[in-house]
Amino acid sequence: MSAASNLQSEDQFLCSICLDVFTDPVSAPCGHNFCKNCIDKHWNIVGRCRCPMCKKVYKTRPELQINTFISEMVAQFRQSTQQKASSSSSSSSEQQAAKPAEVPCDVCTGTKLKALKSCLVCLTSYCETHLEPHLTVSGLKRHQLIHPVENLEDRMCTKHDKPLELFCKTDQTYVCLMCSVLDHKTHEFVPLEEEYEGKKAALGKTEAEIQQMIRKRRLKIQEIKHSVKISKDDADREKAEGVQVFTALKESVDRGLNELMKEIEEKQKTTEKQAEVFIRDLEQEISELMKRSTEVEQLSGSEDHLHLLQNFPSLKAAPPTKDWTEVRVRLPSYRGTVVRTVAQLEKTLGKETKKLFEDELKRVQQYAVDVTLDPDTAHPGLILSYDGKKVNHGDVTKKLPANPERVSKHVIVLGKQSFSSGRFYYEVQVKRKTAWTLGVARESINRKGKIKLRPEDGYWTIWFRKRMEYQGLAGPAVCFSLKSRPEKVGVFVDYEEGLVSFYDVDTAALIYSFTGCSFTERLYPFFCPCNNDGGKNSTPLIICPVNQTA
Incomplete structure (x- = not known):
């Protein structure tokens, strides 16, 4: 177990082609070890069988067998590494699971944890646990790590299968190192970091402009809302004043109409009272005359000579009455009553109108400006x-x-x-x-x-x-x-x-x-x-x- 620990402290479990921990390690006849898939792919691309390490050439492709010893050691190394990582992250909670908007770890099985870094060499995103080899193994330390991103394949050159590390200013595109010496060799290049800083500065300026535009528009919203408030206040004030003025006018009209009706009715009542007095006196005289008429009629029909002569002096003339020839009911004049009432109403309306205009003038005078001739x-x-x-x-x-x-x-x-x-x-x-x-x-x-x-x-x-x-x-x-x-x-x-x-x-x-x-x-x-x-x-x-x- 001590020997395994010693081996694990060295870089003997890294494939020299992919620079990653062996997967299905095989040994070439020269004794160098590689991932089976890596060496097969390498020989397919190169077109001849040559060891990437010692450059030994084989006339025919040798039959490669899995190196069980290396495979077992790699398994122990992986287990040891995972145990260490598991121990260091034992305090982690389920809250580290990747959320929908976060990049998940590509290695995790089951619950995908949040990725901390993405490797441009491995084209894989790692959580804290699975990132450990890239932080401890010297071969993996040489890999380029970036903030976790999705679709890592989009960061590789589709033609040369190399990371996109340069920006071609001539074609305004992203290229790999192979592109710079083959397809774009006469073009102007800058590192992605340099172009990134320039574009970031431009974005910062754009962001500042956008924020300024946002501030202006927020101020404009406040201005519009303030204008609406002023308009509402003006409208409320105008409505209140309108209600007040028209209420006063309505009261004046009602009051004028009541006074007009009262004046006409009083004149009519006076006329009726005068007529009632005349009629009462006339009816009284009629009653007296009718009584005298009855007495005269009775006396004239009497056969008693002495009685007729004795009473004749008192009945020979009608009883005293009033001379009604020139008596007339004084008819009141209603002409002009309505005109005078309307004239008074117009006078009142004129006062209200004048007051209204005075208030209006006072309001507009609040907007006085200092004007001079040019x-x-x-x-x-x-x-x-x-x-x-x-x-x-x-x-x-x-x-x-x-x-x-x-x-x-x-x-x-x-x-x-x-x-x-x-x-x-x-x-x-x-x-x-x-x-x-x-x-x-x-x-x-x-x-x-x-x-x-x-x-x-x-x-x-x-x-x-x-x-x-x-x-x-x-x-x-x-x-x-x-x-x-x-x-x-x-x-x-x-x-x-x-x-x-x-x-x-x-x-x-x-x-x-x-x-x-x-x-x-x-x-x-x-x-x-x-x-x-x-x-x-x-x-x-x-x-x-x-x-x-x-």
């Missing part, structure tokens, strides 16, 4: 203040540098600030001006030729002309009149909603709105103070700070 876009005939807040038309057209952004045909100037999302609001003083145009314009408007102020050409504006009154330039224009001339106009834009609204700031009244707009470009505030008109329209347009009241 001198690079101003028509040469315009005069801009130093702070960029005022503009009016002068009498002289200045010579200015040719600027592609400058408007050349119309007295227009745009704001410096542009907006491609969200909401914004600003206010412009138009007091004492006889003509003006305000609104927003998209970035790609025609700045050098004649223009038409309409949405299809990129303008969402309203104007005031002394004779033509007010127009919403919607193409065709929409004419309208206002109860009072605005002195300060507020401009509000909701980019996503496609809304542009104009307000009379002092009265908190809505002047005009463009709805259902489709914005795809940046929008710029638009200002046109109109021509000087001989000094009649010299007052400038003034961008005012927004007074956000609570």
Whole structure:
């Protein structure tokens, strides 16, 4: 047994062809030992019988017999190795069994344990127990071990049956050492490890980019959810306000209707009471007259001369009564009752509407932005203040540098600030001006030729002309009149909603709105103070700070 141990400490059980422990060991006539399958395969490939070790050539293939001594020693070696491996892994539990996503050991019988390494020489994956020979036997130590993988045959060159160890950069494929000196000898090669590092670095960069894209999309999801929340809050607030306003209006209508019915009914009751008094007095007089008529009739039928003469004086005339000739029931006038009630209701509705507009204006004023005029876009005939807040038309057209952004045909100037999302609001003083145009314009408007102020050409504006009154330039224009001339106009834009609204700031009244707009470009505030008109329209347009009241 000691001799066996000594033998087991040496590399005498390894086949020099496969470098693995003998399987069915046979001895050549020269005395060298090989796996029976290995030597047969070797001689079939080489085409002649020559010992791989000593190079002795045999004219005829010798008949090889199993070397029973070596076979027994190999069996002892395998048993000893397995016992050691079994002892070292006796504490292992069933949890080491390979899971569906893990590579199983190719050697295990029964329950397949999880493989720790795969051998590119043996084309076999080993668990901790069956990996032991590759870690202890010097011949097996030379084998190339990698992390466990499936389909090890795919890592071998199908043409030369050698491991794929190189990467051909010319053909962008994986080759073995034999390929590099035969089929790809003029090509550029790098070790798989080098190509691996390069591709790993590229994958790392790709992964970083993907993670960045994921982060951006998660932020976008948060942004969208936040937008939905804002929309829901706005909708809830608007619904609550709508319920409140219409409830108040309904109560006003009900109250007005009740008061109308009460007033009419009271007038009718008064008339009925007056008629009842008249009828009662008339019926009383009729009763007295009927009584006198009976007495007169009885006296006139009497045959007693003295009796008739004695009573005649008291019955010769009708009893005293009221003169009913001019007596009339005073009919009440119901005309105008409904009109007055509706007028009062309209007054109440006007108050509610005004309050509603005031609240709406306060809300849009929360989106106030600081707007200044852009001198690079101003028509040469315009005069801009130093702070960029005022503009009016002068009498002289200045010579200015040719600027592609400058408007050349119309007295227009745009704001410096542009907006491609969200909401914004600003206010412009138009007091004492006889003509003006305000609104927003998209970035790609025609700045050098004649223009038409309409949405299809990129303008969402309203104007005031002394004779033509007010127009919403919607193409065709929409004419309208206002109860009072605005002195300060507020401009509000909701980019996503496609809304542009104009307000009379002092009265908190809505002047005009463009709805259902489709914005795809940046929008710029638009200002046109109109021509000087001989000094009649010299007052400038003034961008005012927004007074956000609570």
